[in-house]
Amino acid sequence: MKSKAVVLVGVILLCALATINGEERPGFSPLVTKESRRTLTLTESGGITAVDVHDGCRGSYHLQFITLEPGSLFLPVLLHTDMLFYVHTGRGTVTYISEDETDEIDVVRGDVYRLQQGTTFYVRSHPDPTREKLRVHAIFDKTDIEDPLGFSVSAYSNLSDMVRGFDEKVLQSGFGVSEEAIRGLKWVPTPPSIVPTTHENETEKGNRKEGMLEALLGVGGPTVVMNKKTTKAKPYNFFKAKPDVANRNGWSTAVTHEDLQALEGSNLAPFMVNLTRGSMMGPHWNPRATEIAVVIHGQGMVQMVCPGDPSGKVDGGFACRNAKFKVEEGDAFVVPRFHPMTQVSYNDDTFVFVGFSSMAGNNHPRFLAGKSSVLRALDRDVVAASFSAPNASTIEGLLASQGESIILACTSCAEELERSMGEDVERRKEEEEERKRAEEDAKKREVEEAR
Numbered sequence: 001m002k003s004k005a006v007v008l009v010g011v012i013l014l015c016a017l018a019t020i021n022g023e024e025r026p027g028f029s030p031l032v033t034k035e036s037r038r039t040l041t042l043t044e045s046g047g048i049t050a051v052d053v054h055d056g057c058r059g060s061y062h063l064q065f066i067t068l069e070p071g072s073l074f075l076p077v078l079l080h081t082d083m084l085f086y087v088h089t090g091r092g093t094v095t096y097i098s099e100d101e102t103d104e105i106d107v108v109r110g111d112v113y114r115l116q117q118g119t120t121f122y123v124r125s126h127p128d129p130t131r132e133k134l135r136v137h138a139i140f141d142k143t144d145i146e147d148p149l150g151f152s153v154s155a156y157s158n159l160s161d162m163v164r165g166f167d168e169k170v171l172q173s174g175f176g177v178s179e180e181a182i183r184g185l186k187w188v189p190t191p192p193s194i195v196p197t198t199h200e201n202e203t204e205k206g207n208r209k210e211g212m213l214e215a216l217l218g219v220g221g222p223t224v225v226m227n228k229k230t231t232k233a234k235p236y237n238f239f240k241a242k243p244d245v246a247n248r249n250g251w252s253t254a255v256t257h258e259d260l261q262a263l264e265g266s267n268l269a270p271f272m273v274n275l276t277r278g279s280m281m282g283p284h285w286n287p288r289a290t291e292i293a294v295v296i297h298g299q300g301m302v303q304m305v306c307p308g309d310p311s312g313k314v315d316g317g318f319a320c321r322n323a324k325f326k327v328e329e330g331d332a333f334v335v336p337r338f339h340p341m342t343q344v345s346y347n348d349d350t351f352v353f354v355g356f357s358s359m360a361g362n363n364h365p366r367f368l369a370g371k372s373s374v375l376r377a378l379d380r381d382v383v384a385a386s387f388s389a390p391n392a393s394t395i396e397g398l399l400a401s402q403g404e405s406i407i408l409a410c411t412s413c414a415e416e417l418e419r420s421m422g423e424d425v426e427r428r429k430e431e432e433e434e435r436k437r438a439e440e441d442a443k444k445r446e447v448e449e450a451r
Protein backbone atom coordinates (compact mmCIF):
# COMPACT_ATOMS: atom_id res chain seq x y z
CA MET A 1 0.00 0.00 0.00
CA LYS A 2 2.71 2.41 1.07
CA SER A 3 4.95 1.79 -1.95
CA LYS A 4 2.00 2.28 -4.26
CA ALA A 5 1.27 5.68 -2.80
CA VAL A 6 4.90 6.67 -3.27
CA VAL A 7 4.85 5.61 -6.91
CA LEU A 8 1.68 7.59 -7.49
CA VAL A 9 3.13 10.77 -6.03
CA GLY A 10 6.31 10.24 -8.03
CA VAL A 11 4.41 9.99 -11.27
CA ILE A 12 2.44 13.14 -10.61
CA LEU A 13 5.60 15.06 -9.74
CA LEU A 14 7.34 13.80 -12.87
CA CYS A 15 4.53 15.00 -15.06
CA ALA A 16 4.36 18.35 -13.36
CA LEU A 17 8.10 18.87 -13.79
CA ALA A 18 7.96 17.88 -17.43
CA THR A 19 5.41 20.59 -17.96
CA ILE A 20 7.30 23.26 -16.04
CA ASN A 21 10.70 22.69 -17.58
CA GLY A 22 9.58 21.67 -20.99
CA GLU A 23 9.06 25.05 -22.54
CA GLU A 24 9.44 23.44 -25.93
CA ARG A 25 6.40 21.38 -25.00
CA PRO A 26 3.22 23.37 -25.41
CA GLY A 27 1.18 23.45 -22.21
CA PHE A 28 -1.45 20.93 -21.31
CA SER A 29 -4.97 21.87 -22.18
CA PRO A 30 -7.79 19.37 -21.65
CA LEU A 31 -9.99 20.98 -24.31
CA VAL A 32 -8.88 21.23 -27.93
CA THR A 33 -11.65 22.86 -29.90
CA LYS A 34 -12.61 22.22 -33.49
CA GLU A 35 -11.73 25.85 -34.25
CA SER A 36 -8.13 25.26 -33.22
CA ARG A 37 -7.55 22.69 -35.98
CA ARG A 38 -5.13 23.79 -38.66
CA THR A 39 -5.67 22.99 -42.30
CA LEU A 40 -2.99 20.83 -43.87
CA THR A 41 -4.61 20.30 -47.26
CA LEU A 42 -7.74 21.58 -48.91
CA THR A 43 -8.70 20.70 -52.47
CA GLU A 44 -11.91 20.03 -54.35
CA SER A 45 -11.45 16.36 -53.60
CA GLY A 46 -11.13 16.73 -49.87
CA GLY A 47 -9.10 18.11 -47.03
CA ILE A 48 -7.08 17.36 -43.95
CA THR A 49 -7.13 19.30 -40.69
CA ALA A 50 -5.04 18.52 -37.65
CA VAL A 51 -4.45 19.26 -33.97
CA ASP A 52 -1.80 18.16 -31.52
CA VAL A 53 -2.76 17.14 -28.03
CA HIS A 54 -0.61 16.60 -24.95
CA ASP A 55 -1.46 14.77 -21.79
CA GLY A 56 0.59 17.09 -19.58
CA CYS A 57 2.86 14.14 -18.91
CA ARG A 58 4.86 12.07 -21.33
CA GLY A 59 2.33 11.63 -24.07
CA SER A 60 1.88 13.70 -27.16
CA TYR A 61 -0.54 12.84 -29.92
CA HIS A 62 -1.36 14.09 -33.36
CA LEU A 63 -4.95 13.97 -34.58
CA GLN A 64 -5.91 14.29 -38.23
CA PHE A 65 -9.37 14.73 -39.64
CA ILE A 66 -9.34 13.52 -43.22
CA THR A 67 -12.27 14.19 -45.55
CA LEU A 68 -12.57 12.63 -49.00
CA GLU A 69 -15.29 13.63 -51.41
CA PRO A 70 -16.90 10.62 -53.10
CA GLY A 71 -14.61 9.19 -55.76
CA SER A 72 -11.37 10.57 -54.34
CA LEU A 73 -7.98 9.15 -53.60
CA PHE A 74 -5.75 9.90 -50.65
CA LEU A 75 -2.36 9.31 -52.25
CA PRO A 76 0.03 6.76 -50.76
CA VAL A 77 1.99 7.70 -47.66
CA LEU A 78 4.53 5.90 -45.51
CA LEU A 79 3.63 5.86 -41.83
CA HIS A 80 6.37 6.97 -39.42
CA THR A 81 4.33 5.94 -36.41
CA ASP A 82 1.29 3.81 -35.64
CA MET A 83 -2.01 5.17 -36.86
CA LEU A 84 -5.35 4.31 -35.38
CA PHE A 85 -8.38 5.51 -37.27
CA TYR A 86 -12.12 5.78 -36.89
CA VAL A 87 -14.49 6.11 -39.84
CA HIS A 88 -16.91 8.90 -39.00
CA THR A 89 -19.02 8.91 -42.18
CA GLY A 90 -19.09 7.40 -45.66
CA ARG A 91 -17.47 4.37 -47.22
CA GLY A 92 -14.17 3.59 -48.76
CA THR A 93 -11.27 1.24 -49.17
CA VAL A 94 -7.96 1.35 -47.36
CA THR A 95 -5.11 -0.46 -49.10
CA TYR A 96 -1.94 -1.05 -47.18
CA ILE A 97 1.37 -2.72 -47.64
CA SER A 98 3.23 -3.60 -44.48
CA GLU A 99 6.39 -5.57 -43.92
CA ASP A 100 4.75 -8.93 -44.27
CA GLU A 101 1.38 -8.40 -45.83
CA THR A 102 -0.64 -6.54 -48.38
CA ASP A 103 -4.24 -6.01 -47.71
CA GLU A 104 -7.29 -4.08 -48.64
CA ILE A 105 -10.07 -3.35 -46.22
CA ASP A 106 -13.46 -1.91 -46.95
CA VAL A 107 -14.44 0.59 -44.32
CA VAL A 108 -17.81 2.01 -43.30
CA ARG A 109 -19.08 4.37 -40.62
CA GLY A 110 -18.21 3.12 -37.14
CA ASP A 111 -15.15 1.12 -38.17
CA VAL A 112 -11.83 1.32 -36.39
CA TYR A 113 -8.50 -0.12 -37.48
CA ARG A 114 -4.82 0.22 -36.76
CA LEU A 115 -1.96 0.48 -39.23
CA GLN A 116 1.53 -0.06 -37.91
CA GLN A 117 4.48 2.23 -38.39
CA GLY A 118 6.38 1.42 -41.56
CA THR A 119 3.17 0.65 -43.42
CA THR A 120 2.43 2.29 -46.75
CA PHE A 121 -1.24 2.94 -47.37
CA TYR A 122 -3.70 4.87 -49.45
CA VAL A 123 -7.44 5.42 -49.24
CA ARG A 124 -10.15 5.54 -51.86
CA SER A 125 -13.61 6.88 -51.09
CA HIS A 126 -16.71 5.28 -52.53
CA PRO A 127 -17.10 6.56 -56.11
CA ASP A 128 -20.87 7.03 -55.99
CA PRO A 129 -21.29 10.84 -56.05
CA THR A 130 -24.55 10.65 -54.15
CA ARG A 131 -22.79 9.03 -51.23
CA GLU A 132 -21.66 10.72 -48.10
CA LYS A 133 -18.12 12.03 -47.88
CA LEU A 134 -15.65 9.66 -46.33
CA ARG A 135 -14.55 11.22 -43.05
CA VAL A 136 -11.78 9.61 -41.08
CA HIS A 137 -10.48 10.60 -37.63
CA ALA A 138 -6.93 9.37 -37.21
CA ILE A 139 -4.62 9.46 -34.21
CA PHE A 140 -0.84 9.13 -34.29
CA ASP A 141 1.25 8.50 -31.21
CA LYS A 142 4.01 11.08 -31.38
CA THR A 143 6.12 9.55 -28.64
CA ASP A 144 7.90 7.45 -31.26
CA ILE A 145 8.66 10.30 -33.61
CA GLU A 146 9.61 13.07 -31.20
CA ASP A 147 13.19 13.16 -30.11
CA PRO A 148 14.26 14.57 -26.74
CA LEU A 149 15.37 17.82 -28.32
CA GLY A 150 11.81 18.54 -29.27
CA PHE A 151 12.24 18.04 -32.99
CA SER A 152 9.34 16.24 -34.43
CA VAL A 153 8.97 14.71 -37.82
CA SER A 154 5.62 14.36 -39.48
CA ALA A 155 3.41 11.37 -38.88
CA TYR A 156 3.91 10.17 -42.45
CA SER A 157 5.68 11.12 -45.64
CA ASN A 158 4.19 10.95 -49.07
CA LEU A 159 5.53 8.37 -51.42
CA SER A 160 5.73 10.60 -54.45
CA ASP A 161 8.14 12.91 -52.62
CA MET A 162 10.25 9.95 -51.61
CA VAL A 163 10.50 8.73 -55.19
CA ARG A 164 10.98 12.13 -56.77
CA GLY A 165 13.75 13.00 -54.35
CA PHE A 166 16.15 10.77 -56.28
CA ASP A 167 18.10 11.78 -59.36
CA GLU A 168 16.63 10.83 -62.72
CA LYS A 169 19.45 8.46 -63.47
CA VAL A 170 18.92 6.59 -60.23
CA LEU A 171 15.21 6.29 -60.85
CA GLN A 172 15.69 5.25 -64.45
CA SER A 173 17.96 2.40 -63.48
CA GLY A 174 16.08 1.65 -60.31
CA PHE A 175 12.77 1.19 -62.06
CA GLY A 176 14.22 0.01 -65.34
CA VAL A 177 12.16 2.44 -67.41
CA SER A 178 12.90 5.00 -70.10
CA GLU A 179 14.24 8.48 -69.48
CA GLU A 180 10.95 9.98 -70.72
CA ALA A 181 8.94 7.96 -68.28
CA ILE A 182 11.03 9.26 -65.42
CA ARG A 183 10.93 12.85 -66.73
CA GLY A 184 7.18 12.59 -66.86
CA LEU A 185 7.20 11.51 -63.27
CA LYS A 186 9.72 13.98 -61.94
CA TRP A 187 8.84 17.24 -63.62
CA VAL A 188 5.12 17.51 -63.16
CA PRO A 189 4.00 19.65 -60.24
CA THR A 190 3.60 17.73 -56.96
CA PRO A 191 -0.01 16.65 -56.69
CA PRO A 192 -1.96 17.54 -53.56
CA SER A 193 -2.44 14.76 -50.98
CA ILE A 194 -5.99 14.12 -52.13
CA VAL A 195 -6.92 13.85 -55.80
CA PRO A 196 -9.93 12.63 -57.78
CA THR A 197 -9.84 8.99 -58.84
CA THR A 198 -9.51 9.35 -62.57
CA HIS A 199 -8.71 5.88 -63.85
CA GLU A 200 -11.82 5.84 -66.00
CA ASN A 201 -11.04 9.15 -67.61
CA GLU A 202 -7.90 8.81 -69.70
CA THR A 203 -8.35 12.22 -71.30
CA GLU A 204 -7.89 14.19 -68.11
CA LYS A 205 -4.84 16.37 -67.77
CA GLY A 206 -2.03 15.03 -65.66
CA ASN A 207 -3.59 11.64 -65.65
CA ARG A 208 -0.74 10.00 -67.51
CA LYS A 209 1.82 10.98 -64.90
CA GLU A 210 -0.42 10.04 -62.07
CA GLY A 211 -1.07 6.77 -63.82
CA MET A 212 2.64 6.27 -64.00
CA LEU A 213 3.08 6.88 -60.33
CA GLU A 214 0.18 4.66 -59.50
CA ALA A 215 1.59 1.93 -61.68
CA LEU A 216 4.88 2.21 -59.86
CA LEU A 217 3.17 1.97 -56.55
CA GLY A 218 0.72 -0.66 -57.56
CA VAL A 219 -2.22 1.63 -57.04
CA GLY A 220 -5.44 1.48 -58.95
CA GLY A 221 -4.78 -1.73 -60.81
CA PRO A 222 -7.24 -4.58 -60.58
CA THR A 223 -5.24 -6.04 -57.73
CA VAL A 224 -2.20 -4.87 -55.89
CA VAL A 225 0.92 -6.18 -57.58
CA MET A 226 2.72 -7.83 -54.70
CA ASN A 227 3.43 -11.46 -54.37
CA LYS A 228 3.53 -11.48 -50.59
CA LYS A 229 0.96 -12.95 -48.31
CA THR A 230 -2.44 -11.39 -48.78
CA THR A 231 -4.90 -11.72 -45.96
CA LYS A 232 -8.37 -10.38 -45.64
CA ALA A 233 -8.46 -8.34 -42.46
CA LYS A 234 -11.64 -6.90 -41.08
CA PRO A 235 -12.02 -3.71 -39.10
CA TYR A 236 -13.97 -3.55 -35.86
CA ASN A 237 -17.31 -1.78 -36.00
CA PHE A 238 -18.73 -0.04 -32.92
CA PHE A 239 -22.29 -0.10 -34.19
CA LYS A 240 -22.31 -3.79 -35.05
CA ALA A 241 -20.72 -4.94 -31.80
CA LYS A 242 -22.35 -5.58 -28.47
CA PRO A 243 -21.45 -2.79 -26.03
CA ASP A 244 -19.48 -3.58 -22.86
CA VAL A 245 -21.94 -1.64 -20.77
CA ALA A 246 -25.46 -0.73 -21.78
CA ASN A 247 -28.45 0.54 -19.85
CA ARG A 248 -31.19 3.07 -20.39
CA ASN A 249 -28.72 5.90 -19.78
CA GLY A 250 -26.40 4.94 -22.63
CA TRP A 251 -23.71 2.54 -23.69
CA SER A 252 -19.96 2.26 -23.81
CA THR A 253 -17.52 0.01 -25.63
CA ALA A 254 -13.76 -0.33 -25.36
CA VAL A 255 -11.97 -2.31 -28.06
CA THR A 256 -9.14 -4.66 -27.14
CA HIS A 257 -6.84 -6.78 -29.25
CA GLU A 258 -9.19 -9.66 -28.60
CA ASP A 259 -11.86 -7.78 -30.53
CA LEU A 260 -9.49 -6.51 -33.21
CA GLN A 261 -6.36 -8.46 -33.86
CA ALA A 262 -4.68 -5.50 -35.56
CA LEU A 263 -4.51 -3.84 -32.15
CA GLU A 264 -2.02 -6.35 -30.84
CA GLY A 265 1.03 -4.49 -29.57
CA SER A 266 -0.64 -1.11 -30.01
CA ASN A 267 -0.10 1.67 -27.47
CA LEU A 268 -3.55 3.01 -28.18
CA ALA A 269 -6.98 1.45 -28.13
CA PRO A 270 -10.30 2.91 -29.28
CA PHE A 271 -13.47 3.31 -27.26
CA MET A 272 -16.87 4.89 -27.74
CA VAL A 273 -19.43 6.27 -25.33
CA ASN A 274 -23.04 7.15 -26.18
CA LEU A 275 -24.87 8.96 -23.39
CA THR A 276 -28.60 9.41 -23.86
CA ARG A 277 -30.31 12.60 -22.76
CA GLY A 278 -29.56 13.72 -19.20
CA SER A 279 -27.03 11.04 -18.26
CA MET A 280 -23.46 10.79 -17.15
CA MET A 281 -20.47 8.55 -17.26
CA GLY A 282 -20.09 8.17 -13.49
CA PRO A 283 -17.04 9.81 -11.91
CA HIS A 284 -14.05 7.55 -12.57
CA TRP A 285 -10.36 7.58 -13.25
CA ASN A 286 -7.98 5.54 -15.38
CA PRO A 287 -5.06 4.10 -13.46
CA ARG A 288 -2.99 3.52 -16.58
CA ALA A 289 -4.52 5.28 -19.52
CA THR A 290 -4.80 8.79 -20.82
CA GLU A 291 -7.98 9.32 -22.79
CA ILE A 292 -8.15 11.41 -25.93
CA ALA A 293 -11.70 11.75 -27.21
CA VAL A 294 -13.46 13.46 -30.09
CA VAL A 295 -17.12 14.43 -29.90
CA ILE A 296 -18.95 12.87 -32.83
CA HIS A 297 -22.50 13.84 -31.92
CA GLY A 298 -24.18 16.45 -29.74
CA GLN A 299 -22.58 18.28 -26.89
CA GLY A 300 -21.81 17.72 -23.27
CA MET A 301 -19.97 18.86 -20.19
CA VAL A 302 -16.74 17.34 -18.95
CA GLN A 303 -15.50 17.78 -15.42
CA MET A 304 -12.01 16.75 -14.48
CA VAL A 305 -10.40 16.86 -11.06
CA CYS A 306 -6.71 17.38 -10.58
CA PRO A 307 -5.57 14.53 -8.37
CA GLY A 308 -2.52 16.31 -6.98
CA ASP A 309 -4.29 19.27 -5.54
CA PRO A 310 -7.99 18.82 -4.81
CA SER A 311 -8.46 22.53 -4.16
CA GLY A 312 -7.52 23.09 -7.80
CA LYS A 313 -4.96 25.69 -6.75
CA VAL A 314 -2.55 26.55 -9.53
CA ASP A 315 1.04 26.33 -8.47
CA GLY A 316 3.69 28.17 -10.45
CA GLY A 317 1.43 28.45 -13.47
CA PHE A 318 1.47 24.83 -14.57
CA ALA A 319 -1.69 23.34 -15.66
CA CYS A 320 -2.82 20.73 -13.15
CA ARG A 321 -6.10 22.27 -12.16
CA ASN A 322 -9.67 21.22 -11.80
CA ALA A 323 -11.43 21.79 -15.06
CA LYS A 324 -15.01 22.02 -16.18
CA PHE A 325 -15.74 22.67 -19.82
CA LYS A 326 -18.32 22.29 -22.54
CA VAL A 327 -17.54 20.23 -25.62
CA GLU A 328 -19.29 20.24 -28.96
CA GLU A 329 -19.21 18.12 -32.09
CA GLY A 330 -15.68 18.07 -33.51
CA ASP A 331 -13.98 19.15 -30.28
CA ALA A 332 -11.32 16.94 -28.74
CA PHE A 333 -10.68 16.55 -25.03
CA VAL A 334 -7.89 14.92 -23.09
CA VAL A 335 -8.02 13.39 -19.64
CA PRO A 336 -4.65 12.29 -18.24
CA ARG A 337 -4.45 9.20 -16.10
CA PHE A 338 -5.29 9.45 -12.41
CA HIS A 339 -7.54 12.41 -13.11
CA PRO A 340 -11.05 11.62 -11.89
CA MET A 341 -13.54 12.74 -14.50
CA THR A 342 -17.14 12.64 -15.56
CA GLN A 343 -18.83 13.30 -18.89
CA VAL A 344 -22.41 14.54 -18.83
CA SER A 345 -25.07 14.92 -21.54
CA TYR A 346 -27.68 17.65 -21.75
CA ASN A 347 -31.41 17.00 -21.36
CA ASP A 348 -32.17 17.66 -25.02
CA ASP A 349 -29.70 15.49 -26.94
CA THR A 350 -27.49 12.43 -26.84
CA PHE A 351 -23.76 13.02 -26.39
CA VAL A 352 -21.50 10.63 -28.28
CA PHE A 353 -17.73 10.57 -28.34
CA VAL A 354 -15.14 8.27 -29.82
CA GLY A 355 -11.80 8.08 -28.13
CA PHE A 356 -8.41 6.53 -27.93
CA SER A 357 -6.88 5.52 -24.67
CA SER A 358 -3.19 4.96 -24.19
CA MET A 359 -1.90 1.72 -22.65
CA ALA A 360 -5.42 0.41 -22.52
CA GLY A 361 -4.29 -3.18 -22.29
CA ASN A 362 -3.98 -3.21 -18.55
CA ASN A 363 -6.24 -0.34 -17.77
CA HIS A 364 -9.40 -0.87 -15.77
CA PRO A 365 -11.32 2.33 -15.13
CA ARG A 366 -12.10 2.76 -11.44
CA PHE A 367 -15.44 4.26 -10.53
CA LEU A 368 -16.06 6.53 -7.57
CA ALA A 369 -19.85 6.50 -7.61
CA GLY A 370 -22.46 3.91 -8.49
CA LYS A 371 -22.81 0.24 -7.78
CA SER A 372 -19.24 -0.54 -8.83
CA SER A 373 -17.70 2.24 -6.76
CA VAL A 374 -14.25 1.52 -5.38
CA LEU A 375 -15.45 3.22 -2.21
CA ARG A 376 -17.77 0.29 -1.62
CA ALA A 377 -14.75 -1.97 -1.42
CA LEU A 378 -13.21 0.07 1.39
CA ASP A 379 -14.06 -0.17 5.05
CA ARG A 380 -16.99 2.15 5.78
CA ASP A 381 -15.32 3.73 8.81
CA VAL A 382 -12.25 4.51 6.74
CA VAL A 383 -14.36 6.12 4.03
CA ALA A 384 -16.29 8.06 6.68
CA ALA A 385 -13.00 9.31 8.12
CA SER A 386 -11.74 10.34 4.66
CA PHE A 387 -14.75 12.56 4.16
CA SER A 388 -14.98 13.70 7.80
CA ALA A 389 -18.45 12.20 7.85
CA PRO A 390 -20.00 11.98 11.33
CA ASN A 391 -20.31 8.18 11.21
CA ALA A 392 -20.26 5.13 8.97
CA SER A 393 -24.00 5.04 8.45
CA THR A 394 -24.00 8.36 6.60
CA ILE A 395 -21.45 6.86 4.21
CA GLU A 396 -23.52 3.71 3.97
CA GLY A 397 -26.40 5.85 2.79
CA LEU A 398 -24.20 7.69 0.32
CA LEU A 399 -22.93 4.51 -1.26
CA ALA A 400 -26.07 2.40 -1.20
CA SER A 401 -28.55 4.76 -2.80
CA GLN A 402 -27.18 4.56 -6.36
CA GLY A 403 -28.60 1.38 -7.85
CA GLU A 404 -26.97 1.73 -11.26
CA SER A 405 -23.36 1.52 -12.21
CA ILE A 406 -21.00 3.20 -14.65
CA ILE A 407 -23.54 5.08 -16.80
CA LEU A 408 -25.96 6.91 -14.55
CA ALA A 409 -29.00 9.13 -14.93
CA CYS A 410 -28.22 12.78 -14.35
CA THR A 411 -31.11 15.04 -15.31
CA SER A 412 -30.15 18.69 -15.85
CA CYS A 413 -26.60 18.00 -14.65
CA ALA A 414 -24.90 19.37 -17.76
CA GLU A 415 -27.09 22.48 -17.62
CA GLU A 416 -26.17 22.94 -13.96
CA LEU A 417 -22.46 22.38 -14.62
CA GLU A 418 -22.48 24.89 -17.44
CA ARG A 419 -24.15 27.48 -15.22
CA SER A 420 -21.62 26.95 -12.44
CA MET A 421 -18.82 27.09 -15.00
CA GLY A 422 -19.97 30.64 -15.82
CA GLU A 423 -19.96 31.49 -12.12
CA ASP A 424 -16.46 30.05 -11.71
CA VAL A 425 -15.19 32.23 -14.53
CA GLU A 426 -16.75 35.29 -12.86
CA ARG A 427 -15.27 34.37 -9.52
CA ARG A 428 -11.81 33.82 -10.98
CA LYS A 429 -12.01 37.23 -12.65
CA GLU A 430 -12.94 38.83 -9.34
CA GLU A 431 -10.16 37.02 -7.52
CA GLU A 432 -7.68 38.14 -10.15
CA GLU A 433 -8.79 41.75 -9.81
CA GLU A 434 -8.65 41.48 -6.04
CA ARG A 435 -5.10 40.12 -6.29
CA LYS A 436 -4.03 42.93 -8.60
CA ARG A 437 -5.52 45.55 -6.28
CA ALA A 438 -3.69 44.02 -3.33
CA GLU A 439 -0.44 44.04 -5.29
CA GLU A 440 -0.85 47.68 -6.25
CA ASP A 441 -1.66 48.61 -2.67
CA ALA A 442 1.45 46.80 -1.51
CA LYS A 443 3.56 48.65 -4.06
CA LYS A 444 2.10 52.00 -3.05
CA ARG A 445 2.83 51.24 0.58
CA GLU A 446 6.41 50.29 -0.29
CA VAL A 447 6.91 53.56 -2.15
CA GLU A 448 5.46 55.50 0.76
CA GLU A 449 7.61 53.69 3.26
CA ALA A 450 10.70 54.35 1.16
CA ARG A 451 9.88 58.04 1.34
Ligand SMILES: *[C@@H]1O[C@H](CO)[C@@H](O)[C@H](O)[C@H]1NC(C)=O
Residues within 6 Å of the ligand: 075, 158, 160, 161, 190, 191, 192, 193, 194
Ligand atom coordinates in the same frame (compact mmCIF):
# COMPACT_ATOMS: atom_id res chain seq x y z
C1 LIG B 1 3.83 15.63 -50.25
O1 LIG B 1 4.37 16.44 -49.22
C2 LIG B 1 4.66 17.75 -49.61
C3 LIG B 1 5.29 18.43 -48.44
O2 LIG B 1 6.35 17.67 -47.97
C4 LIG B 1 3.38 18.45 -50.04
O3 LIG B 1 3.69 19.75 -50.49
C5 LIG B 1 2.74 17.67 -51.15
O4 LIG B 1 1.51 18.25 -51.48
C6 LIG B 1 2.54 16.24 -50.74
N1 LIG B 1 2.04 15.47 -51.84
C7 LIG B 1 1.27 14.42 -51.71
C8 LIG B 1 0.94 13.70 -52.93
O5 LIG B 1 0.87 14.06 -50.62
Ligand SMILES: *[C@@H]1O[C@H](CO)[C@@H](O)[C@H](O)[C@H]1NC(C)=O
Residues within 6 Å of the ligand: 200, 201, 202, 203, 204, 205
Ligand atom coordinates in the same frame (compact mmCIF):
# COMPACT_ATOMS: atom_id res chain seq x y z
C1 LIG C 1 -13.05 13.35 -68.53
O1 LIG C 1 -12.40 14.55 -68.27
C2 LIG C 1 -12.80 15.62 -69.14
C3 LIG C 1 -11.91 16.81 -68.85
O2 LIG C 1 -11.87 17.12 -67.46
C4 LIG C 1 -14.28 15.92 -68.92
O3 LIG C 1 -14.69 16.93 -69.78
C5 LIG C 1 -15.06 14.64 -69.19
O4 LIG C 1 -16.43 14.86 -68.90
C6 LIG C 1 -14.57 13.49 -68.35
N1 LIG C 1 -15.23 12.26 -68.73
C7 LIG C 1 -15.73 11.42 -67.86
C8 LIG C 1 -16.32 10.18 -68.39
O5 LIG C 1 -15.71 11.63 -66.63
Ligand SMILES: *[C@@H]1O[C@H](CO)[C@@H](O)[C@H](O)[C@H]1NC(C)=O
Residues within 6 Å of the ligand: 274, 275, 276, 297, 350, 352
Ligand atom coordinates in the same frame (compact mmCIF):
# COMPACT_ATOMS: atom_id res chain seq x y z
C1 LIG D 1 -26.76 6.89 -29.36
O1 LIG D 1 -27.79 6.21 -28.70
C2 LIG D 1 -29.09 6.69 -29.05
C3 LIG D 1 -30.08 5.97 -28.17
O2 LIG D 1 -29.86 4.60 -28.12
C4 LIG D 1 -29.33 6.42 -30.53
O3 LIG D 1 -30.59 6.92 -30.91
C5 LIG D 1 -28.26 7.15 -31.33
O4 LIG D 1 -28.39 6.84 -32.70
C6 LIG D 1 -26.87 6.73 -30.87
N1 LIG D 1 -25.90 7.57 -31.55
C7 LIG D 1 -24.83 7.06 -32.13
C8 LIG D 1 -23.92 8.02 -32.82
O5 LIG D 1 -24.58 5.87 -32.09
Ligand SMILES: *[C@@H]1O[C@H](CO)[C@@H](O)[C@H](O)[C@H]1NC(C)=O
Residues within 6 Å of the ligand: 390, 391, 393, 394
Ligand atom coordinates in the same frame (compact mmCIF):
# COMPACT_ATOMS: atom_id res chain seq x y z
C1 LIG E 1 -24.92 9.44 12.13
O1 LIG E 1 -24.89 10.84 11.89
C2 LIG E 1 -26.10 11.40 11.48
C3 LIG E 1 -25.87 12.85 11.11
O2 LIG E 1 -25.11 13.51 12.09
C4 LIG E 1 -27.15 11.23 12.59
O3 LIG E 1 -28.41 11.75 12.18
C5 LIG E 1 -27.27 9.75 12.89
O4 LIG E 1 -28.15 9.55 14.01
C6 LIG E 1 -25.94 9.12 13.25
N1 LIG E 1 -26.06 7.66 13.35
C7 LIG E 1 -25.42 6.95 14.28
C8 LIG E 1 -25.66 5.50 14.21
O5 LIG E 1 -24.69 7.47 15.09
